[in-house]
Structures are given as C-alpha cells and as structure tokens.
Amino acid sequence: MTAPLDPRGGGVDLNIWLGRDAETDHDDPAFARLAGALVRVQEVVSGARPPPGLSTEAATTLGRVADQLEPYDVDEAAQVAGRQFRHFSRGQTLLPAVAVDTYDGQRVDGRVTFGRFYLGSNGAVHGGAISLLFDDLLGQVANGPDAPRARTAYLHVNFHRITPIGVELSCHAGIRTVEGRKVHIDGELCHGEEVVASAEGLFVRLEAHQL
Numbered sequence: 001m002t003a004p005l006d007p008r009g010g011g012v013d014l015n016i017w018l019g020r021d022a023e024t025d026h027d028d029p030a031f032a033r034l035a036g037a038l039v040r041v042q043e044v045v046s047g048a049r050p051p052p053g054l055s056t057e058a059a060t061t062l063g064r065v066a067d068q069l070e071p072y073d074v075d076e077a078a079q080v081a082g083r084q085f086r087h088f089s090r091g092q093t094l095l096p097a098v099a100v101d102t103y104d105g106q107r108v109d110g111r112v113t114f115g116r117f118y119l120g121s122n123g124a125v126h127g128g129a130i131s132l133l134f135d136d137l138l139g140q141v142a143n144g145p146d147a148p149r150a151r152t153a154y155l156h157v158n159f160h161r162i163t164p165i166g167v168e169l170s171c172h173a174g175i176r177t178v179e180g181r182k183v184h185i186d187g188e189l190c191h192g193e194e195v196v197a198s199a200e201g202l203f204v205r206l207e208a209h210q211l
C-alpha cells in the first residue's frame with residue numbers, strides 16, 4: 001500500500017474509504033503529492049507577509065503552474081481530486097486532513113490540526129471550516145463501505161468554545177439512529193477533554209434514481 005500523505009507529517013490514516021475497492025481505481029500517488037504540495041502552499045500563503053517583489057514572483061510561478069495543468073481539465077467522472085482514498089483529505093485540498101485512528105462501521109475517531117489556512121480571526125478556526133469538517137466526517141460515516149450512498153439533509157453545528165488553530169484536536173462521529181433512509185449522526189470536536197464544537201446531522205440514503 002502507498003504510504004499515506006500527511007501534509008504536516010506524522011499520523012496514520014486508516015482511511016475508511018479503503019473498504020470501497022471499486023472506488024480506488026482512481027489511485028494516483030503523483031496527483032496526491034501535487035494536492036499535498038498545494039495544501040502546503042495554501043498554508044504558507046495564509047500565514048505569510050512576504051515583500052511585494054516576492055509576492056509578484058510567486059504569483060507568476062503559480063500562474064505558470066496553473067497554465068501547465070489547465071489543458072488536463074476533465075469532467076467529474078474522470079477527475080482524481082477527492083478520490084485519493086489512500087491519502088489524507090483524498091486529494092481534496094479544501095478539506096482539513098483528518099488522521100483516522102479507529103473506525104468500526106458505526107463510529108470514527110480521529111485527529112485533526114487546523115492550520116493558518118483555516119483561521120477565522122483572533123486565533124479561532126473559521127466556523128465554516130468546522131462545519132466542513134463535520135459534514136465530511138459525519139458524511140464518511142454515513143457513506144461507510146457497506147452503506148448505500150447518502151447526502152446531507154441538514155447539519156446543525158454548535159460552537160461551544162473557540163477552536164484553536166495549530167493544535168491537535170480529536171474528532172469523533174457516530175451513528176445515533178437509522179430510520180429507513182434517514183441516518184442520524186452525531187459528532188464532536190475536542191481540545192483535550194473539552195468539547196469545542198459538536199454537530200448533529202441527518203443524512204438521507206439516496207434512491208437508485210438519485211445516484
């Protein structure tokens with residue numbers, strides 16, 4: 001198996017998507033490396049105050065990279081971003097990288113560190129980034145290897161305390177109930193013993209015509 005890519009180094013990703021063998025056919029380690037490099041750029045740019053000359057030079061370099069990649073535009077069915085299931089964040093550079101420690105089909109426990117890219121202000125993680133983390137984490141549990149595909153119908157997030165950036169947090173999600181097509185899932189984000197945010201989501205399993 002290809003070594004998992006953690007943009008910040010360390011951690012072990014027992015990506016729960018590996019159970020979906022049919023969906024690992026887009027494995028592209030070189031692309032996952034590209035996505036990891038982009039995550040690093042997002043992170044560094046968010047925290048930097050470079051001299052104007054260097055900003056101009058870097059903008060030109062990034063423009064050149066975009067020019068090189070643009071001719072390889074494909075439709076959704078062929079894209080590899082978001083489908084690198086052996087890698088942190090699946091090669092989807094929007095997502096905060098979660099290192100999954102345990103997953104038993106009903107519940108997942110992992111760790112996440114929000115970097116400067118996710119800063120709202122005043123040292124706090126942007127609330128939208130926390131909601132994104134929950135949508136994806138709860139969504140992964142809803143869409144486990146043996147489950148039918150499900151979409152978020154609602155996601156209720158409570159922000160109990162400031163969520164700090166640059167600190168390893170634990171994150172958890174577990175199925176509360178399944179009623180027909182409706183899967184209720186709860187989530188928590190913790191700084192040590194303290195719950196800094198929690199979520200409750202409804203995921204609705206799709207009918208054949210909705211896939």
Ligand SMILES: CCCCCCCC/C=C\CCCCCCCC(=O)SCCNC(=O)CCNC(=O)[C@H](O)C(C)(C)COP(=O)(O)OP(=O)(O)OC[C@H]1O[C@@H](n2cnc3c(N)ncnc32)[C@H](O)[C@@H]1OP(=O)(O)O
Pocket residue numbers: 023082083135136138139140143150151152153154180181182202204206207210
């Ligand atoms: C692409 C291929 C890739 C290959 C690899 C795949 C791997 C994927 C990789 C990685 C995934 C990781 C995980 C990501 C997770 C992210 C998930 C998202 O963010 S999804 C995007 C945001 N959500 C939407 O865009 C939904 C938009 N809404 C809808 O599509 C529909 O409203 C839907 C499907 C949710 C429900 O519509 P209906 O027509 O099917 O069903 P009705 O009859 O309306 O509802 C069914 C039951 O649910 C209740 N319900 C529906 N919505 C509700 C709501 N908002 N509040 C309360 N109840 C609700 C209803 O009352 C009904 O309940 P009663 O059966 O009568 O008891």
